[in-house]
Amino acid sequence: MTEFLTGWIRHQRWFAGKGRPIDELTIDSDVELAPGLRHLIISVRQAGARDRYQLLLGSDADESARFKPAHIGDGYYDAAYDACLTGTLLEAMAADRDLGPLRFRHLDGVEIDTSLRSLVLGAEQSNTSLVYGDTYICKLFRRLIPGINPELEIVTALALRGTHHIAQPYGWIETDLDGEPTTLAMTQEFLSNASDGWALALASVRDLYASFEPSASEAGGDFSGESFRLGKATAQVHHELAAAFPTEVVESQEVKRMTEEFRRRLANAVAEVPELGEYAHVAEEAYQRVADVAREIHVQRVHGDYHLGQVMRTPTDWVILDFEGEPGQPIAERRALASPLRDVAGMLRSFDYAARHLLADHSDAEDLRPRAVEWAELNRSSFLAGYSAGGGHLRAEDAVLLRALELDKAAYEVVYESRNRPAWLPIPMAAFQLDR
Template sequence: MLEDLLARWITHQRWFAGKGRPLDGLSIDSDTPLGDGLRHLILSVRQAGARDRYQLLLGVSPELPDRLKHALIGVSDEGHLFDAAHDSSLTSLLLEGMATGRDHGPIRFRTAPGVEIDTSQRSLVLGAEQSNTSLVFGDAYICKLFRRLIPGVNPELEVVTALAARGAAHIAQPYGWIETDVDGISTTLAFTQEYLTTSNDGWDLALASVRDLYGSLPEVSAAEAGGDFAAEAHRLGIATAEIHRELAAAFPTDVVSPSEVKRMVEGFRRRLARALEEVPALAEHAELVERAFHQVEELTGKVRVQRVHGDYHLGQVMRTPVDWIVLDFEGEPGQPIEERRALASPLRDVAGMLRSFDYAAGHLLADHPDGAALRPRAAEWAIRNRAAFLDGYADVCGDDAALLRALEYDKAVYEVVYEARNRPTWLPIPLAAFR
């Protein structure tokens, strides 16, 4: 039975969110033929009284070639069943659908305004993702399949198409998307954008700079080391501010009163209290964090809020030969869509990027034989690049130091708990934020 095969297979997929919990059941909500033997399935998975939905491109073949054996789901009376996202001969149908904008039953294919799609490109699955699956078509497009389906328009599609309509810089060109109705709500299945073939990941560029510093002579400063990153950090600050300005123009904005700010700080305090119970090492810094939270409570003016990125760090930005490009506007994938679409202070993104600079400086020291000796150099690199980023950001938008400090401490508190649970050797990185 197909449901039994899928139930055994899905728990081993990296994008499956329910790992470690038994399945109460799996059923097929929809099974739509897309042509040439390709089928689109929406699966309902029940665990501990809750239901999650996932999408699957299902292929069937009498025999499975070696190149697809890693995608095998199982063998049934129909033949060899496999995850067709890995079969470029079938995924071409996705590109063709978006190019023509036609529907296949409940599955709707759409083309972004003012673009043409080259359907001759062949796909290749990127292997690094956890929650989604991305197909790169030649050197032209990248199509992200949202494996876990949450009813509603994905924030990434919503934000990028709105910014593209304004001619905004610092985004990758949208080309098309796929959608269907889930619970009667139009829901994004996939989103295709320009593939940035000549770009470099911001995290990788920052790490290269850190390695250059660690490999240089001790008397060489971060400013003098060969891979100084400060100029790029400054440009990234400018790009971030410009993205925030475009988001404020494309979507509604608001202001929150001091009383609402106090409620936000109470949420920070609750997270801090839970973290203190779980990570005793944080206790010596609690008074410092509390002072930062109290400073925000004393703000008398209203705080501006708007649409933001929501999960901003060096891994979400790419450096092209021309400028910085910001990716992955979907926010934190595990959160409800309404929370990801909620207005927030743009300084939330700034705080996330500042934390990312600290991580870039410190994470190479976890297993480094000279880690203790290199920590002052890590701090020097982080301070220099954080300052450069903030200078670039302030050149366009300005900032509020008290709110930014509280947001960054709140983020660091979250990181302390995460590292204590998952990567204890990395725990010194977020703890250093409080020093």
């Protein structure tokens, strides 16, 4: 079977070792969940490093032929795509069942409807999500990192506090890896009547570009009201996170060390994308201002990867998703305390992206660029006003740190776009050219 798995796994969207030869693949754990359904934990060794992945394995030759995209070989297939088998996950969570080393659990006080059939959502990079009816979404973390997933930790804590701006958690699956309880999957409320924040923002930008109105606030797709409400929701979730988890105060000397880390990342970005060098002084000056006024900073648990694609607009309010942080980072780093302004900076960068990315191949890009800048500034200011109205701390001196955090994020984006989407490189480069 390992031969089939080796050939199959290298082509999966969520496999982190693409483009490198697989030295060895072994099966660390093989648990029967139900007749015809097994749960595997697979170790893949490449260039001396090991990554572990999980797989729901179906073993019916007829079903393997039916699920061609999930076909592995010799009658085996990825059973995440088999709705006749995946109900086992809900049933085990509802019953708090232990199956070998796997522990299925549900949140106290919730009931799980085990009659629903699943459907796999497409286009995910690092996970596989199963939607059960229009009620639950179960996220399988394909690449396994020892430790409790930050998203499970955060949403369960916020749910216990009655926080409104999250999707209700229902259950999870865990095991032990390297002696640590490790999250394999989690099930939450599926927001079937919600709209993605990125899609809503883009609709607003398209309306603006097609409008004859003189300003973004007068165009038919004005988004600033939603930006205000999103800012308010963000501040309220930050408040709940500070109440649910420990907080700390970072002294001025540590703040100065943080600015040195900003400078190091900027230098690396310039080395990889030399055209950034012309504008590096803008970031250097912003970082120096932080060091000059260095004072204590309050830090807490934050989202860690906050942007318009991580929020959903329901009929009543904004809901924040995906609290797992940057998926490629170690869990300890994703759980680390940070200034809540890190999330604010991430969302401000997202407004710039929403405003500008449609210009990448637009025939009227030069004429529309001022409108893009206006849209971004309107929604940035509305978000910040909402954040303040929601109780977010935005004192005058916080603007210095916020600007530095934005430019640190933009330096990361410059490298990312240079490697992956060169046509989008002007978007983060513009962050160093605007006077803010």
